[in-house]
Amino acid sequence: MFSVTLRCLGRQVHQQNKSLAPLFTYSKNGLNTEATFDTKPFKLHKLEEGPATTVTLSRQDALKYYKDMQMIRRMETAAGNLYKEKIIRGFCHLYSGQEACCVGMRASMRSYDAVITAYRAHGWTYIMGVDAVGVLAELTGRSTGCARGKGGSMHMYVKNFYGGNGIVGAQQPLGAGIALALKYQGTDGVCLTLYGDGAANQGQLYEAMNMAQLWKLPVIFICENNGYGMGTSVDRASASTAYYTRGDYVPGIWVDGMDVLAVREATRFAIDHCATGKGPMVMEVVTYRYSGHSMSDPGTSYRSRDEIQEVRQTRDPITGFRERMLSTDLATADELKDIDQNVRQVIDDAVKRAKSDKEIGLDELTADIMSNPIDTRVRGVTAFDTLTHKRIGPAVNS
Amino acid sequence: EEVADAVKFADESPALTAELLAPTTYDGPFASNGARSERLPDGEEVGHYQGAYKVTEGMLEKFGEKRVIDTPIAEGGFAGLGIGAAMVGLRPIVEFMTWNFSAVAFDQILNNAAKVRQMSGGQYTCPIVFRGPNASARQVGSQHSHAMEHFYTHVPGLKVIAPAFAADAKGLMKTAIRDNNPVLVMESETLYNTKGEVPDDQGPIPFGVANVVRTGKDVTIVAYSRMTHVALEAAEKLANLGVSAEVIDLRTLRPLD
16 A cells, blocks of 8 residues: 555645545546655665655656556567467567566656667667557568567667667676766766666676776666566576675665656666766666566466466556556546557557568668678678678668 | 706707697697787777777877776676677777687677677667787697687678788778777787888778788788788798799788788
């Protein structure tokens, strides 16, 4: 139970019980413009103070977060179906259950902050500015995909979003390097560097943390702890599962990753820390994935269906947020239903595009290997069967 | 007394010869290459991030700590940092203390630097230079004697250069720094003491252009890096036998002329 504070057209009304929320319906459209919630307490490592646990949420933001989380959930459901229809080939790692992580973090990012993540990248790609067509068409290998269909599930990119990385643990040094460049360029930009609980045991993370702390790099090392690295539970893989403390000398913070508002506040706190020259921070965001690790994993051999069901029923990030919005009159059930319908329509249209848009031609197989190729002939299956190198266009960073 | 005996024994023991050594290595005399880097181009025009140790004399003093950074011993980590910085738009030069240790960073070079452009559909490029001494030195054991260019030359997305002469080292390095792709500069530890003329106005030398360093009509010897010097010595010996040998110095291994 969380206590709730409502503000109606500038008037603050305190309320202890959310079930009383419907009593406060006297704003212009019968809805509140903002509400205040308490989050679960943050756990802190090497920090005197953490983020405020009392969080104010505007109606406008609430509607946006709700829409974004629903969009990602629906997009992932569609991706799962496209995979089962054998229209998506190759990899497909779904983000369902983890929506509050990327939506909450994005809510506190400035336009020039950067993100790099591992292979569970669809939600992040969407929230960083690629629409559902860009994501789904990438999965189906179409030219309208955000990497022209050549990256697939694990390698999606857009400006300030550095992937989508397939080698577990190799993206963390890149994130520290991106932070180094942001600092070098004289901005106060921060790089959010994400990894899972599995990659938390890779040595390169600790190499990157060491350099980031030495050079006070503006990087937030964010462990999206969904409980399992593929089929290995955190307890079986990590001598310490308190991932927010594992930066040792790097301050850390533990966050309930199923609460979009807690994630938003913690991220704001971490960005302030990094952007003011205090060096890196570790953030552990505890979350859950509903699907298996990938499409070939039913996700039930190493955990029970009951466990998944219990998380869905008691901790689901969207259901929980929806209840908060309704109980504080930030939105009506009809409004949320409209959003749901709109999301469904957008995703249905995106699925059609992802099925019908053109695939890239064979001539693109050897495109963009180099920015300025001297060898314009590229070896094919045999040395006598060459293809032509092709450049598609300038890169965003050149 | 025991130590003195050991020293005497070591002094009097015969040195390991090439003939004895060759059968113990898989590619014998071809395991060597490089160029002198005593006066590497200092790349005034580049955004500059330098890994490993400040072996390049005077660079720290000249460019300051913002641009010349001593890293911890963490090859995978600092190679990754350089790649990340390059993806934002800096043009880092990352030094491996020797290319042998790049094996620890092989994944970063192979999977991130080389592939990001193609994988992102051309959205991100990686303008980075990795450099350091490569291949066999003298009596340093097999872990410090790798000729790493063989691995890297076969990776699409990478350019690999291996100059033999000081002027080429400077000209090719200039090109490497200006290039928008990852370029790997293989210097030879055993050529670091070899002196050569470097014109003051030495400009960039294009990649993929080999150099005929000795003309001849009977036979052609193709080499690169240190072996170019060996090939020139061989050509001299052949001339004494009445054979006219041409020597071609490849200079860049990928692209190959």
